[in-house]
Amino acid sequence: MQMKGPRGTQDLLPGVTEKWQYVEDKLKNLSMRYNYQEIRTPIFEHTELFQRGVGDTTDIVQKEMYTFTDKGDRSITLRPEGTASVVRSFVQHKLFGLPNQPTKLFYIGPMFRYERPQQGRMRQFVQYGVEALGSEDPAIDAEVMALALEAYKQLGLKSLKLVINSLGDIDSRNAHRQALIEHFSSVKEELCGDCQERLEKNPLRILDCKKDRNHPSMQTAPSILEYLNDYSRNYFEQVKRYLDVMGISYVVDQNLVRGLDYYNHTAFEIMSDAEGFGAITTLSGGGRYNGLVSDLGGPETPGIGFALSIERLLMALEAENISLPIKESIDCYVIALGEEANLKAAAIVQQLRQQGIQVDKDYQNKKMKAQFKAADRLQAKFVLVLGEDELAKNEVAVKEMETGNQENIKLDVLTDYLISKL
Incomplete structure (x- = not known):
C-alpha cells in the first residue's frame, strides 16, 4: 500500500520551499521594522484555552478543532489560530509587567482546522500574525492595519482593499445583540440550523453565516453602527482619522463582524480584487480584543492583532502574476x-x-x-x-x-x- 499525506495537508518540496522562505523572511523583517518581536508558542494547548479564548459559539470551536485526549486524560487541541496562545503566554509569563509597553509580538507557524479542503484553505495551514497588547490608543489600531497592508505591498501586490467596521464596546454590543434577536426571530425557521442556535447565544455570528448570506433578512439587519455609544463612536472616528492622515484608503462595511467571539471595537479585513483570485476574496483579518487577557486570567489589558494565511498570500501573488526573486543557482x-x-x-x-x-x-x-x-x-x-x-x-x-x-x-x-x- 502506498502511503499518502493526510487529506488537507501538503508537502512543500524544493523549488516551492524557497518561495515560502522568501515570504517568511520578508514578513519577519517587516515586523522588526515596526518593532514587533517574535514569539513561538506550542502547537498544541489545553482545549479550554480555545473554548474560553475563541468562543464556544464559533465554528472553530464547535466544528473545526483537532481535539484529543492525551495519556494523562487531558483534553488537548492542535492550535486553530494564534491569538489565544499568544495571550495565554502573555499572561503566564507576566509580559504585562515589562517596562516597555505595549507588548508587540509576531508569530509564524502551522495552525490546524478540520474543514473541507479547497484551494488556499488547508487543514494544516501556516499563519503569520501580530498582536499588540497594552494600548487602547486608536493609533495602534491604524498601525496594525498599516502593517497588514504593507505585508502584501512589500511583496508587490496591488489589488488590495481594506474593509473596516466597529463592533463597539460591551454596552454597544449588548444593545445591538438585542436588536438582532428581535430582527431575526420572525424568520428563525428560514435560517440554517447553525443560525437558529446562534440566535440566542451569539446573534452577531448570523451576519457571518455563509449559508444564509443571501437571505433577505441579511440586507435589512440592524447595523452595529446605529447602536454605538458615544465612546465607541468616537473611538471609531479616531481610528479612521489616523488611517486618513497615514494615507491609507479603506471602506466601511457595517456587516463585517469577523468569526471569533473575542473581537470588540475595530474589526478589519484585507481583500484581493485581483481577477481570477477566486470567490473567497479575504486575504487576512483582525481586530481589537480588549477583554481577552482578563478572560484568560490576566489583568484588564487591551489588545489588537491580525493574522494572514501564507497559502492565500501565495495565491494572491499568482493571481497578480508576481514572480518572487528566488535564487535558483549555486556559486x-x-x-x-x-x-x-x-x-x-x-x-x-x-x-x-x-x-x-x-x-x-x-x-x-x-x-x-x-x-x-x-x-x-x-x-x-x-x-x-x-x-x-x-x-x-x-x-x-x-x-x-x-x-x-x-x-x-x-x-x-x-x-x-x-x-x-x-
Missing part, C-alpha cells in the same frame, strides 16, 4: 577526476562552505561530461575542475560559466579569488 560546482582529486575536492568544498560560498560536488562517480551537465542543471556560476595536472601544480581550473573564461588559480588563494568574483 560553485567542483569537478574532480580521480581518487586523489576526489579527496582534495572534499577538502576544497568544506573550506569554501566555511567561508560562506555555496558549493557542491559529484557524489555518484560520474564522468567529467556528466559532471558538467550537473553543474549546468544547478546553474553554477563557476565550475572548478581538479585533475592530476592541477593537483601536481597545487591549483584548480576555474571556469566562469556565463562568459566561458577559464583561469588556473592556486589553491592557497582560491577562496579570496572566488569571494572577489562573487
Whole structure:
C-alpha cells in the first residue's frame, strides 16, 4: 500500500520551499521594522484555552478543532489560530509587567482546522500574525492595519482593499445583540440550523453565516453602527482619522463582524480584487480584543492583532502574476577526476562552505561530461575542475560559466579569488 499525506495537508518540496522562505523572511523583517518581536508558542494547548479564548459559539470551536485526549486524560487541541496562545503566554509569563509597553509580538507557524479542503484553505495551514497588547490608543489600531497592508505591498501586490467596521464596546454590543434577536426571530425557521442556535447565544455570528448570506433578512439587519455609544463612536472616528492622515484608503462595511467571539471595537479585513483570485476574496483579518487577557486570567489589558494565511498570500501573488526573486543557482560546482582529486575536492568544498560560498560536488562517480551537465542543471556560476595536472601544480581550473573564461588559480588563494568574483 502506498502511503499518502493526510487529506488537507501538503508537502512543500524544493523549488516551492524557497518561495515560502522568501515570504517568511520578508514578513519577519517587516515586523522588526515596526518593532514587533517574535514569539513561538506550542502547537498544541489545553482545549479550554480555545473554548474560553475563541468562543464556544464559533465554528472553530464547535466544528473545526483537532481535539484529543492525551495519556494523562487531558483534553488537548492542535492550535486553530494564534491569538489565544499568544495571550495565554502573555499572561503566564507576566509580559504585562515589562517596562516597555505595549507588548508587540509576531508569530509564524502551522495552525490546524478540520474543514473541507479547497484551494488556499488547508487543514494544516501556516499563519503569520501580530498582536499588540497594552494600548487602547486608536493609533495602534491604524498601525496594525498599516502593517497588514504593507505585508502584501512589500511583496508587490496591488489589488488590495481594506474593509473596516466597529463592533463597539460591551454596552454597544449588548444593545445591538438585542436588536438582532428581535430582527431575526420572525424568520428563525428560514435560517440554517447553525443560525437558529446562534440566535440566542451569539446573534452577531448570523451576519457571518455563509449559508444564509443571501437571505433577505441579511440586507435589512440592524447595523452595529446605529447602536454605538458615544465612546465607541468616537473611538471609531479616531481610528479612521489616523488611517486618513497615514494615507491609507479603506471602506466601511457595517456587516463585517469577523468569526471569533473575542473581537470588540475595530474589526478589519484585507481583500484581493485581483481577477481570477477566486470567490473567497479575504486575504487576512483582525481586530481589537480588549477583554481577552482578563478572560484568560490576566489583568484588564487591551489588545489588537491580525493574522494572514501564507497559502492565500501565495495565491494572491499568482493571481497578480508576481514572480518572487528566488535564487535558483549555486556559486560553485567542483569537478574532480580521480581518487586523489576526489579527496582534495572534499577538502576544497568544506573550506569554501566555511567561508560562506555555496558549493557542491559529484557524489555518484560520474564522468567529467556528466559532471558538467550537473553543474549546468544547478546553474553554477563557476565550475572548478581538479585533475592530476592541477593537483601536481597545487591549483584548480576555474571556469566562469556565463562568459566561458577559464583561469588556473592556486589553491592557497582560491577562496579570496572566488569571494572577489562573487
